[in-house]
Amino acid sequence: MEHIKPLPSYLVTRYHGWRATQFADNKAWYKHLAEEGQHPRAMVISCCDSRVHVTSIFGAETGEFFIHRNIANLVPPHSPDGDHHGTSAAIEYAVTSLKVSHIIVMGHSNCGGVNGFHEMCKGRAPDLEAETSYIGRWMDILRPGFERVKDIEDEAVLLSALEREGVVVALENLLTFPFIRERIDNEALTLHGLWNDIATGGVENYDGVKGAFVAI
Numbered sequence: 001m002e003h004i005k006p007l008p009s010y011l012v013t014r015y016h017g018w019r020a021t022q023f024a025d026n027k028a029w030y031k032h033l034a035e036e037g038q039h040p041r042a043m044v045i046s047c048c049d050s051r052v053h054v055t056s057i058f059g060a061e062t063g064e065f066f067i068h069r070n071i072a073n074l075v076p077p078h079s080p081d082g083d084h085h086g087t088s089a090a091i092e093y094a095v096t097s098l099k100v101s102h103i104i105v106m107g108h109s110n111c112g113g114v115n116g117f118h119e120m121c122k123g124r125a126p127d128l129e130a131e132t133s134y135i136g137r138w139m140d141i142l143r144p145g146f147e148r149v150k151d152i153e154d155e156a157v158l159l160s161a162l163e164r165e166g167v168v169v170a171l172e173n174l175l176t177f178p179f180i181r182e183r184i185d186n187e188a189l190t191l192h193g194l195w196n197d198i199a200t201g202g203v204e205n206y207d208g209v210k211g212a213f214v215a216i
Contacts, residue, residue, distance in 0.1 A: 026062075033063050040066040042102040043094040045087070045170060047073045051198050052108050066094050072113030073105055074141045075170040078177045088177075096179055101189060103174060107167040108196040114163050117142055121150070145169045164213055167193040167206060 007015075023030060043066045044054050055065060068090040075087055094100045117139035119125035128136035145165025152158040171193050174180055183189035193206030195213055204213035 029062070038063055038066070038098065040064055040094075040098060040100055042066070042104055043068065043091070043098075043100045044104045044106060045070070045073050045075060045091075046106040047071065047108055047111060047113065049108060049111065051110075052106065052196065054106060057196065057203065066090075066098055066100060068094075071135060071138055072111055072117070072142065072166050073107050073170060074138065074166060075105070075173040076141050077173045091174070091177065092179065095177075095183060095189065099188070102192060103180075103189065104192045104194060105167050105170040105174075106194040106196060107163050109160065109163065109198050111163050111166070113139060114142070114166055115159060117146070118155075118159060118162060121146055141173070142166055142169055144172075164195050164204075164206075167195055171206070171208075 040063065042064075045068050046052050046054050048069045048071055054060070054067065058065075068087060070087055075091070076085065078088070079085070091103070094103070113135070116125060116128055116135065120128040120136055120139065121143075123129075125136075127133060128139070130136065142162070142165065145168060146162060149158055149161040149165055152161055171191055174191055175184075180189065180191075184191070193213075195204045195206075196202070197204075203216050205216045206212075207214050
């Protein structure tokens, strides 16, 4: 494994700074987390995009959120076929083992995954259309959302709508998991959909009754 290298020096420096300040100031809390385990109240499914920082947006403390990140914050439908399902596994663990009370799906503006999927749907991204593309096959999850907004003529408006559709599709697919349905029916779990405008800091909440996103 000669290709595996030591951590970059700038990250080593940052680590030492964190250890000497934030960790040192909260050593008892970290000891508590290590000994008592994690008990997050919410699971957050967000995009891998480095500009999306959910813990900062909500001022979350260490141990408060169980976070799963993937391309375009998508959730596949329930499919127990014996294959590898990282997102589904994270959801199962959060709901059945950690027993979180909330699952929050957060989409965002200027999403590269959504833009790439739009290009693929328009036939302008042959690399993503190939069967060998992990990204292309993953983004196919969003196709039902694309079908709902594909007739929007203004491309910028369509992309923004498609980002929100990614959240809606994720919520729809979450409802296909039996263990999620069971906990919702028992009033032990609630689902939430959010969309974050990176440039303005705005956050919109999906209103399931209205079928629309509303600024919070």
